[in-house]
Amino acid sequence: MLTPSIQFAYLTRFGDTALILSQRLAEMCGKGPALEEDMALANTALDLLGQARLWLTYAGEIEAAGRDEDALAYLRGDREFHNLLLVEQPSSSYAHVLMRQFYFDVWHNLALARLESSTDPRIAEIAAKSRKETAYHLRRSSDLIVRLGDGTAESRARMASAADSLWPYTGEFFTADFVDSTMAEAGMAFDPHALRDDWLRFVRQVFEAATLHMPPLDAWMHKGGKQGLHTEHLSYLLAEMQVLHREHPGAAW
Amino acid sequence: MQTELPQADARTLSAPTEPGAEERAFQTRFETGIAASIKIEPKDWMPDAYRRTLIRQISQHAHSEIVGQLPEANWITRAPSLKRKAILLAKVQDEAGHGLYLYSAAETLGISRDQMVRDLLSGKAKYSSIFNYPTLTWADVGAIGWLVDGAAIINQIPLCRCSYGPYARAMVRICKEESFHQRQGFEIMMVLSSGTPRQKAMAQDALDRWWWPSLMMFGPPDAESANSAQSMRWGIKLFSNDELRQRFVDQTVSQAEYLGLRVPDPDLRWNGERGQYDFGAIDWNEFRNVIKGNGPCNRERMRVRTQAHEDGAWFREALERHAAKLAQRNEGTAAPRAAQGAP
Ligand SMILES: [Fe+2]
Ligand SMILES: [Fe+2]
Numbered sequence: 252m253l254t255p256s257i258q259f260a261y262l263t264r265f266g267d268t269a270l271i272l273s274q275r276l277a278e279m280c281g282k283g284p285a286l287e288e289d290m291a292l293a294n295t296a297l298d299l300l301g302q303a304r305l306w307l308t309y310a311g312e313i314e315a316a317g318r319d320e321d322a323l324a325y326l327r328g329d330r331e332f333h334n335l336l337l338v339e340q341p342s343s344s345y346a347h348v349l350m351r352q353f354y355f356d357v358w359h360n361l362a363l364a365r366l367e368s369s370t371d372p373r374i375a376e377i378a379a380k381s382r383k384e385t386a387y388h389l390r391r392s393s394d395l396i397v398r399l400g401d402g403t404a405e406s407r408a409r410m411a412s413a414a415d416s417l418w419p420y421t422g423e424f425f426t427a428d429f430v431d432s433t434m435a436e437a438g439m440a441f442d443p444h445a446l447r448d449d450w451l452r453f454v455r456q457v458f459e460a461a462t463l464h465m466p467p468l469d470a471w472m473h474k475g476g477k478q479g480l481h482t483e484h485l486s487y488l489l490a491e492m493q494v495l496h497r498e499h500p501g502a503a504w
Numbered sequence: 505m506q507t508e509l510p511q512a513d514a515r516t517l518s519a520p521t522e523p524g525a526e527e528r529a530f531q532t533r534f535e536t537g538i539a540a541s542i543k544i545e546p547k548d549w550m551p552d553a554y555r556r557t558l559i560r561q562i563s564q565h566a567h568s569e570i571v572g573q574l575p576e577a578n579w580i581t582r583a584p585s586l587k588r589k590a591i592l593l594a595k596v597q598d599e600a601g602h603g604l605y606l607y608s609a610a611e612t613l614g615i616s617r618d619q620m621v622r623d624l625l626s627g628k629a630k631y632s633s634i635f636n637y638p639t640l641t642w643a644d645v646g647a648i649g650w651l652v653d654g655a656a657i658i659n660q661i662p663l664c665r666c667s668y669g670p671y672a673r674a675m676v677r678i679c680k681e682e683s684f685h686q687r688q689g690f691e692i693m694m695v696l697s698s699g700t701p702r703q704k705a706m707a708q709d710a711l712d713r714w715w716w717p718s719l720m721m722f723g724p725p726d727a728e729s730a731n732s733a734q735s736m737r738w739g740i741k742l743f744s745n746d747e748l749r750q751r752f753v754d755q756t757v758s759q760a761e762y763l764g765l766r767v768p769d770p771d772l773r774w775n776g777e778r779g780q781y782d783f784g785a786i787d788w789n790e791f792r793n794v795i796k797g798n799g800p801c802n803r804e805r806m807r808v809r810t811q812a813h814e815d816g817a818w819f820r821e822a823l824e825r826h827a828a829k830l831a832q833r834n835e836g837t838a839a840p841r842a843a844q845g846a847p
Contacts (some may be wrong), residue, residue, distance in 0.1 A: 271645055277580045277589070280806060281573035284816020286604055289573070300590050307586075321585050345819055382666075399827065402822025409818065495584045495642055497656035504584040504642075504692075504702050 253437045256451070259314045260333060261440060263323070264477050266306030269488035270324060271485070272355060273299035274492055275342055284345055291391060295352070298384040299444045305377045325496035329486045336476035337420035339485045350413035353396050356389040357453050358424045358446065365441035374439060393457045400461025407462065417467050422472020424450065527551050531823050534737060542739055543669045546612040554738055557731065558668055559613050561740065563620045566606035567631035569599045571805050575639040577649055585644055591688055592645060598681045609670040633791065634717050636799030643696050643710035648691015651718040651756065657682045658752050661724065667739030690759065697763045711760065712768045720791045722749040753781050770821060
């Protein structure tokens with residue numbers, strides 16, 4: 252049965268995922284491989300941060316326990332975050348940054364498109380607003396995957412390696428748990444399995460143009476992020492993100 | 505607003521017949537016109553020294569925008585609220601944009617962006633030495649917006665009327681954004697100085713550390729400023745370093761008072777006769793030392809820029825290679841791009 256705590260959990264999945272990826276991109280600020288990339292990274296980080304704030308604000312309202320976007324972002328521990336594991340993976344190289352973004356953008360667009368017809372008008376509204384931005388993110392990341400895959404031998408090798416190492420974090424896009432299915436039954440969300448074919452088709456099409464091989468479809472996949480069971484990376488990311496806010500309890504900024 | 509010069513001048517009439525004829529014509533324009541109303545455009549003839557001075561000045565300005573991202577980016581990941589994080593991210597992105605406009609303006613003078621980046625990384629080109637100071641607390645982000653962007657505006661507003669068209673136009677766009685930055689920085693300081701005792705102490709500490717370096721941003725005193733006279737004749741510098749510095753002090757002291765913060769200068773006092781503030785002596789040894797490379801963060805800033813550049817080499821090469829492949833494939837056939845459209 253649909254309860255506020257299930258709605259809250261679902262909303263934080265989207266809010267936390269956008270927030271954590273934004274934070275990963277913000278770490279890169281001023282350190283990209285070209286000035287145009289720096290600007291695009293900051294732009295994507297800003298869009299995702301704006302989306303995170305909408306989702307988290309709404310989650311706080313549904314929870315009705317007085318937590319606003321900042322209380323949720325700064326005062327929860329890693330076991331209370333519900334982001335996808337993919338987005339917390341470190342930016343080990345620029346190839347990883349772009350591949351992480353690409354895998355995510357393809358899913359994000361599909362997911363938001365479904366949420367646009369949510370029976371919860373607030374969800375539908377946030378999704379519609381977000382998708383205007385993420386459609387551009389996807390154009391950009393797909394385009395770069397093609398250019399870098401079909402670039403030099405070195406760039407192809409780097410992209411292939413990033414594609415393989417991040418692949419096991421994509422399974423979580425398509426696995427449903429009780430929260431997903433309850434939300435889907437209420438017409439507020441969608442069945443995650445249903446996105447897989449479209450996701451694979453799009454990724455395959457881009458990889459072909461990029462002369463990259465698809466990683467094995469039956470590969471073992473990580474899971475747990477949506478339920479608050481993360482990789483070791485998240486706690487460090489949160490420690491950095493939350494340090495100042497936590498050092499001054501109750502202060503206004 | 506600007507007065508266009510008549511079309512028929514030495515440069516369009518004929519090729520130079522005697523050495524120095526164009527140069528004399530160029531100088532005459534500045535001697536007979538008001539410097540601020542003259543616009544030189546990229547295709548116009550200009551003396552080598554004018555071109556070199558502008559390249560140095562504009563590229564140095566561009567590098568400052570780029571290196572200047574780093575001290576503030578240092579706090580994006582730790583910004584204390586999501587709203588502040590968004591504002592700071594947008595600000596740092598603006599600075600990258602400023603770098604881009606300015607590199608483009610410098611490119612109109614015949615130097616490539618690659619060359620300018622090489623000059624920055626080799627240490628040949630300079631950037632504003634303010635960015636060699638560390639951002640140790642969140643209040644430093646406020647202080648940079650308030651003081652550093654504030655000083656930049658005072659330096660740059662006159663350049664919106666400078667004689668080189670592309671530079672003047674870039675400055676118009678940039679100044680609009682800098683004044684947002686300054687207001688946002690002041691707002692951070694206002695929240696801190698009316699916050700908890702620890703927040704207020706943080707704000708005072710930031711002002712203590714950023715005040716003097718901000719005054720140094722206007723450059724050496726007029727008596728020691730080597731290039732000023734010629735630049736002023738050419739309309740690429742419209743006020744002297746000391747004039748602009750005074751303007752900054754006069755504007756900023758009352759803002760500090762409003763914040764309830766103390767300017768760290770025991771000699772600072774209002775001079776009723778001059779109608780300006782008198783202020784203490786600037787430690788020019790520190791300034792020269794930081795320019796020489798011995799500031800707290802010079803090496804770190806260059807290390808980060810160099811590493812970003814080197815780590816990005818494969819990326820830039822790949823994009824070039826891909827573009828070359830496309831050009832080759834498209835010879836004759838306009839092949840449709842694969843992977844278009846949203847899923
Ligand atoms: Fe700027
Ligand atoms: Fe600025």
